[in-house]
Amino acid sequence: xxxxxxxxxxxxxxxxxxxxxxxxxxxxxxxxxxxxxxxxxxxxxxxxxxxxxxxxxxxxxxxxxxxxxxxxxxxxxxxxxxxxxxxxxxxxxxxxxxxxxxxxxxxxxxxxxxxxxxxxxxxxxxxxxxxxxxxxxxxxxxxxxxxxxxxxxxxxxxxxxxxxxxxxxxxxxxxxxxxxxxxxxxxxxxxxxxxxxxxxxxxxxxxxxxxxxxxxxxxxxxxxxxxxxxxxxxxxxxxxxxxxxxxxxxxxxxxxxxxxxxxxxxxxxxxxxxxxxxxxxxxxxxxxxxxxxxxxxxxxxxxxxxxxxxxxxxxxxxxxxxxxxxxxxxxxxxxxxxxxxxxxxxxxxxxxxxxxxxxxxxxxxxxxxxxxxxxxxxxxxxxxxxxxxxxxxxxxxxxxxxxxxxxxxxxxxxxxxxx
Amino acid sequence: xxxxxxxxxxxxxxxxxxxxxxxxxxxxxxxxxxxxxxxxxxxxxxxxxxxxxxxxxxxxxxxxxxxxxxxxxxxxxxxxxxxxxxxxxxxxxxxxxxxxxxxxxxxxxxxxxxxxxxxxxxxxxxxxxxxxxxxxxxxxxxxxxxxxxxxxxxxxxxxxxxxxxxxxxxxxxxxxxxxxxxxxxxxxxxxxxxxxxxxxxxxxxxxxxxxxxxxxxxxxxxxxxxxxxxxxxxxxxxxxxxxxxxxxxxxxxxxxxxxxxxxxxxxxxxxxxxxxxxxxxxxxxxxxxxxxxxxxxxxxxxxxxxxxxxxxxxxxxxxxxxxxxxxxxxxxxxxxxxxxxxxxxxxxxxxxxxxxxxxxxxxxxxxxxxxxxxxxxxxxxxxxxxxxxxxxxxxxxxxxxxxxxxxxxxxxxxxxxxxxxxxxxxxxxxxxxxxxxxxxxxxxxxxxxxxxxxxxxxxxxxxxxxxxxxxxxxxxxxxxxxxxxxxxxxxxxxxxxxxxxxxxxxxxxxxxxxxxxxxxxxxxx
Numbered sequence: 037x038x039x040x041x042x043x044x045x046x047x048x049x050x051x052x053x054x055x056x057x058x059x060x061x062x063x064x065x066x067x068x069x070x071x072x073x074x075x076x077x078x079x080x081x082x083x084x085x086x087x088x089x090x091x092x093x094x095x096x097x098x099x100x101x102x103x104x105x106x107x108x109x110x111x112x113x114x115x116x117x118x119x120x121x122x123x124x125x126x127x128x129x130x131x132x133x134x135x136x137x138x139x140x141x142x143x144x145x146x147x148x149x150x151x152x153x154x155x156x157x158x159x160x161x162x163x164x165x166x167x168x169x170x171x172x173x174x175x176x177x178x179x180x181x182x183x184x185x186x187x188x189x190x191x192x193x194x195x196x197x198x199x200x201x202x203x204x205x206x207x208x209x210x211x212x213x214x215x216x217x218x219x220x221x222x223x224x225x226x227x228x229x230x231x232x233x234x235x236x237x238x239x240x241x242x243x244x245x246x247x248x249x250x251x252x253x254x255x256x257x258x259x260x261x262x263x264x265x266x267x268x269x270x271x272x273x274x275x276x277x278x279x280x281x282x283x284x285x286x287x288x289x290x291x292x293x294x295x296x297x298x299x300x301x302x303x304x305x306x307x308x309x310x311x312x313x314x315x316x317x318x319x320x321x322x323x324x325x326x327x328x329x330x331x332x333x334x335x336x337x338x339x340x341x342x343x344x345x346x347x348x349x350x351x352x353x354x355x356x357x358x359x360x361x362x363x364x365x366x367x368x369x370x371x372x373x374x375x376x377x378x379x380x381x382x383x384x385x386x387x388x389x390x391x392x393x394x395x396x397x398x399x400x401x402x403x404x405x406x407x408x409x410x411x412x413x414x415x416x417x418x419x420x421x422x423x424x425x426x427x428x429x430x431x432x433x434x435x436x437x438x439x440x441x442x443x444x445x446x447x448x449x450x451x452x453x454x455x
Numbered sequence: 456x457x458x459x460x461x462x463x464x465x466x467x468x469x470x471x472x473x474x475x476x477x478x479x480x481x482x483x484x485x486x487x488x489x490x491x492x493x494x495x496x497x498x499x500x501x502x503x504x505x506x507x508x509x510x511x512x513x514x515x516x517x518x519x520x521x522x523x524x525x526x527x528x529x530x531x532x533x534x535x536x537x538x539x540x541x542x543x544x545x546x547x548x549x550x551x552x553x554x555x556x557x558x559x560x561x562x563x564x565x566x567x568x569x570x571x572x573x574x575x576x577x578x579x580x581x582x583x584x585x586x587x588x589x590x591x592x593x594x595x596x597x598x599x600x601x602x603x604x605x606x607x608x609x610x611x612x613x614x615x616x617x618x619x620x621x622x623x624x625x626x627x628x629x630x631x632x633x634x635x636x637x638x639x640x641x642x643x644x645x646x647x648x649x650x651x652x653x654x655x656x657x658x659x660x661x662x663x664x665x666x667x668x669x670x671x672x673x674x675x676x677x678x679x680x681x682x683x684x685x686x687x688x689x690x691x692x693x694x695x696x697x698x699x700x701x702x703x704x705x706x707x708x709x710x711x712x713x714x715x716x717x718x719x720x721x722x723x724x725x726x727x728x729x730x731x732x733x734x735x736x737x738x739x740x741x742x743x744x745x746x747x748x749x750x751x752x753x754x755x756x757x758x759x760x761x762x763x764x765x766x767x768x769x770x771x772x773x774x775x776x777x778x779x780x781x782x783x784x785x786x787x788x789x790x791x792x793x794x795x796x797x798x799x800x801x802x803x804x805x806x807x808x809x810x811x812x813x814x815x816x817x818x819x820x821x822x823x824x825x826x827x828x829x830x831x832x833x834x835x836x837x838x839x840x841x842x843x844x845x846x847x848x849x850x851x852x853x854x855x856x857x858x859x860x861x862x863x864x865x866x867x868x869x870x871x872x873x874x875x876x877x878x879x880x881x882x883x884x885x886x887x888x889x890x891x892x893x894x895x896x897x898x899x900x901x902x903x904x905x906x907x908x909x910x911x912x913x914x915x916x917x918x919x920x921x922x923x924x925x926x927x928x929x930x931x932x933x934x935x936x937x938x939x940x941x942x943x944x945x946x947x948x949x950x951x952x953x954x955x956x957x958x959x960x961x962x963x964x965x966x967x968x969x970x971x972x973x974x975x976x977x978x979x980x
Contacts, residue, residue, distance in 0.1 A: 048531060049514040053490025071458075075550035075579060080465040081493045097460040103580045105456050106554070115456035123458055139488045139551035142517065172490025173517040173551070381538060400495030400507070407505025 039370035042356065047379025050398060051329050051354050052085065052416075053172030055138060057180025059086045060419055061230070062095040064205045067131040068234040070096040070184075071123065072170070073116060073146060074138030085399075085416070095130075097123070101140055109146065116151050120165070130163055132234035134184060137169035164191065164234075176354040178252035178330050178419065181205060185230060185256040188237060189263065192229075195239030199225035200286055201265065203257070204250030207422035208232065214249075214273070214425050217283065220300050223290050240265055247286050249273060249424060251364070252331035254357045271363040274332070275339030275433075276308045279426040281363070304426045312343065315433035318440055320345030322393035325386075328352035328378050329398050329415040334364045336396065336418065341369050344433055348372050349390045352383060394436060411439040461805055463780035463823065463843055467577035467587025468549045469494055474591040474679075475545055476508040477626045477655040481595075482541035484532050486552035486559045489514040501844050502627050511535040513552070513559075520555065528559045529566060536568060543599065543660040544568065545591070547575030571660065573598045585678040585755070585781060588626060592655055593683045599663045605691050611670050611717070618717045619649045621669040623684060623695075624676030625656040628844045630758060632656055634855035635675065639700065642858045646710065646722065655679075667691050671716050675699065675857070677757055678781060700857045701761030702865065703731050703769055731862040736870075737770055748873065751776035751817035753800065753808050753826055754841025756784020758856070760791050762821050762840050765865060767795065775815040776800065778808065780823075805829070816949050819873055824848070836872035929958035935966040953978055 055078055058070040072078045079098035086094075099119045105112045116135075124130060133155075135148045148167035155165040168183035169175060175183060185203070200223050202214065215226045227238035244265040248257060251272050261267055270285035271278045280301055287297045324346045326333040333353045340346040348369065356376040358365075365374070375383070380401075387395055387410070395405055395412045402412040413436055423432040468485060475483035476498050485491070492512050498504045513531045515524055536544060546563040560574020573594050577587045611618040622639060625632035633656070640650050651669035652662045666672075666687065672695035674684045684695035694716050700709035707725050714721045728734045736742060750772040752762045756779045766772040777792040778800025779785065785801045792799035800811050809829040812820060820830040820837040824845040830837035839848060840856075855861040931939070942950050950971070957974035958966050 048511055049489040050492045051489055052493060076466040077491060077550050079459045079462050081490060083461055084493055084497060094460050097458055100457045100459050101580060102456060106580060119456050119458045140554060143551055143554045172488035400492060400499055403499040403503060403505055404507045
């Protein structure tokens, strides 16, 4: 490991819980429905985080626990059964139903796996019912996706076919682009997990080589490994360097000739660097503070410092998986401060003390920081925007240069200073 | 267990947060897991607040549950008091913490602080946001004033001063509360009445202590302030006004009620017709086309009730649906609906509301942001009159709902979508003119001008699909369809249905131009 300083902090946190992942998972698999078994708070959380998406026909909902559900667990199981059947009668197009555990359902110990098992027997393959926990007492934000993917793994068929499996939700356009690049390199069989249809799960076996597209898939990676798959060590595909190393790692693992890889990637790299240049100009020398939320903080900091010249004040992360993150941490500039966990008040004190030019943070904190004159970027945008891959590096940089550009437009006399 | 895809109200602790965040020098320690911190964004994004809510979440985790969560709670309480130095501390729990029964309120009271501590018990599995807001405000006022002597004090006349009132109920995330307070302050000033305390919005615990200095409480938002007003009346002998000044008539009634309670003579100016432009605008010839417009109303209790009165009495609309998501207000909304010949729709299910809109085929929907979306899908104009709040409901401009200016705003907000409705019709009529051939973009989206018809065509298809015996269904001739297409889109669906019913009754196999006119005459008769 490099000279990054790894610290831990605890205290009051300001992060989303795993339920929030539903907001992008339901878009990835339009034939799946996510039913949170929880409270009115859970329903309110998802609708607040999902914003306008709720106004379409939503493929997520909440079975809201009421007083009488708390009285007896057996009754709660029956009630859930009833709610699920009503839902399925109304929405016959649903192929996979995720029962998503929440803080209250975990605390009163509703056994969602048992409910799922019973429903699967009753429904006889019409719909597959799965369960995982998105509860805020166990998961943060992106860990919800980790849980959902882990729940799908037992359903993946076995296969001895040699293939590359991209794991983690990507924007469809980005996914197509990355697959076409792997195809050009000579890796013909490339599949994705999660798939675009919940019923079209990729197969898995000892010849499957897994390339993680997202950094928050700790449990999923472990389970895939248990299924015999090989996890390719690589940094994550953010920025030109990260994406290049990520593609190269896969190419290496498939024994593809380095000169072939270079001949295909080099034109992309030089084009991407050109596109990146104006953003680098804007970002270079600016101070960046990342508050913990998505677990994308370390790869983002690595890209913004190494390729965009930003100065990293602190990298907050809700959870640090040192194995999965090793390649990333090795690339970080020396003396980078990584803080796992959070004491939001103390961390905001550090933000103010360091007067950064840009803070990456959750939606609740952004405007208060803006009101103090600190530009911000919502971390939730990173999980919605097509930012992965060499071709997307300038789009990724643009997400960060825009707030600074805007600040300059609105405050022409007062440019941001780094002191 | 209730399946919910979307909900009008959050849980009760969100109501408590609305009170805490509305006030000053007060801090709320909320025993809750980390995910519950999403609530901050309601204030910082929807309300665009430049400061964080004064809330410390204990953000306990699964691993804490095995150990001593009570100690964890106490640690957070101590830290919050040290850091924020509140004058009053609220302590409560969200749904999950309610299950583990740490009783944070009692814990806080045992910690020896010398500030008032308000312990909140808000049953998360049976109550909702507005109830939580109301209960929190009540508990704060009760805690801070319970030792206040209630011996009778001198009246404003005896003290030879101007009368003073408190404005109770406005909160953050309440519909246009910020501007309503300014408007009512201005209005009262014109009648020589001073405002003593506005609460919860902008009030500190010290301000709450000054509530008894007023002669009357003005209950601006019964959802939030009614229980507090009742307590203040019973215990401190402060009467309160029951009329909410939304609309011209209600503002007049409010002023009369307030003058009576204060034993002031009612000035003639209260009844003048030029206080608000709404009266004249509604009387002007241009507004003739508003007559009998079918309007569907749904929202919180206060705004839905007021909207029904304004629509019925001041704009000459016909109210075809009235409802609320607020069960606490059902008692008031039911008789109001009955007086209009309707049955009130009391529900928290937006799909049920959407069905009711379809069923009544209104020409205007007055609802929440959710009804705005439902109306958009149905191609019906809509104005938003109530919470839940959306970033659009916190306009940069001054835009009250209450008082004379509020009535002006309401006239514009409700009538402009309808003007556009008329415009849609004209565009429909002139759609073959060359100016419009390039597909004039409707503000209602692609459904504009066709929505109601589409719904009914949908219904029609279903009928003909699932019925083998279609012989009883009359068939529209080319001429009939052409005549139908000349009818304004917003009544076209209704005309289509009526004509088909008539044709069936009359035994017509075909609907031609004449059948349409026959049906028209039949239903007018």
